[in-house]
Amino acid sequence: MAELQFFTGTMDSGKSTLALQTNHNHAARGRAGRIFTSHDRAGQALVSSRLGLTHDALEVDEDFDFWRYVVDELTHGARIDYLICDEAQFYSGRQVEDLAKVVDELQIDVFAFGILSDFRTALFAGSRRLVELADRMHVLQVEALCWCGKRATHNARSVDGVMVVEGEQVVVGDVEGDDPDAAVPEVVYEVLCRAHHRRRMTAARARAVSMVAEPLPFA
Ligand SMILES: Nc1ncnc2c1ncn2[C@@H]1O[C@H](COP(=O)(O)OP(=O)(O)O)[C@@H](O)[C@H]1O
Numbered sequence: 001m002a003e004l005q006f007f008t009g010t011m012d013s014g015k016s017t018l019a020l021q022t023n024h025n026h027a028a029r030g031r032a033g034r035i036f037t038s039h040d041r042a043g044q045a046l047v048s049s050r051l052g053l054t055h056d057a058l059e060v061d062e063d064f065d066f067w068r069y070v071v072d073e074l075t076h077g078a079r080i081d082y083l084i085c086d087e088a089q090f091y092s093g094r095q096v097e098d099l100a101k102v103v104d105e106l107q108i109d110v111f112a113f114g115i116l117s118d119f120r121t122a123l124f125a126g127s128r129r130l131v132e133l134a135d136r137m138h139v140l141q142v143e144a145l146c147w148c149g150k151r152a153t154h155n156a157r158s159v160d161g162v163m164v165v166e167g168e169q170v171v172v173g174d175v176e177g178d179d180p181d182a183a184v185p186e187v188v189y190e191v192l193c194r195a196h197h198r199r200r201m202t203a204a205r206a207r208a209v210s211m212v213a214e215p216l217p218f219a
């Protein structure tokens with residue numbers, strides 16, 4: 001019985017890696033699949049993992065029609081057993097509804113991967129519709145950690161080193177690397193626990209605050 005499954009976690013939690021592993025495992029068993037992505041950091045029509053894995057993919061823009069694409073492929077004799085849908089947070093609600101229709105009417109498995117909420121902690125449209133429609137939802141077990149050591153649950157955006165909660169919802173970017181000499185891009189993401197996201201306390205701000213010398217008590 002085909003299913004619509006949604007695999008979610010914060011940024012940097014292993015979603016794209018799992019997407020490519022899922023594709024590999026199903027293809028290794030002779031199943032025929034298609035891989036989709038949207039706004040991948042590595043560029044157009046590519047799924048990339050920070051582990052260095054990449055795979056060609058079909059780019060989903062706002063006009064992409066999953067139902068029409070799959071029906072056209074099947075009509076022309078292609079076999080499709082499953083769809084891998086990465087960066088699904090960027091899909092529209094209608095596109096997610098079409099993925100559910102592909103599962104129900106064509107018995108094709110759909111594996112969707114994406115973050116739940118944006119830098120303001122608001123659900124993305126595609127993620128919201130996946131939560132509403134998926135047969136099964138999985139939170140990835142590779143836990144990304146806040147700088148304080150707690151499990152990270154939210155994605156923070158910093159612009160020029162300052163955490164922001166205003167701006168465009170879609171800004172493609174990455175979490176800051178661990179190379180201290182690497183140039184820091186203008187927009188950087190960081191995964192935080194809820195408390196530190198609410199306090200706007202990024203790792204950089206925590207370091208700065210901790211470095212302020214406590215006034216010595218007068219002798
Ligand atoms: N060099 C590495 N060796 C092992 N794991 C890594 C390495 N670099 C990143 N990772 C892990 O890979 C995951 C990020 O991979 P990715 O699939 O790109 O995540 P996502 O798509 O969720 O942003 C994280 O869980 C991180 O811990």
Ligand SMILES: Cc1cn([C@H]2C[C@H](O)[C@@H](COP(=O)(O)O)O2)c(=O)[nH]c1=O
Nearest residue numbers: 011012115118119155169170171172173
């Ligand atoms: C929080 C947040 C993220 N994004 C972008 C940044 C990345 O390009 C992707 C997430 O990719 P990942 O594989 O999960 O790391 O989403 C955004 O556009 N807006 C946001 O608020």
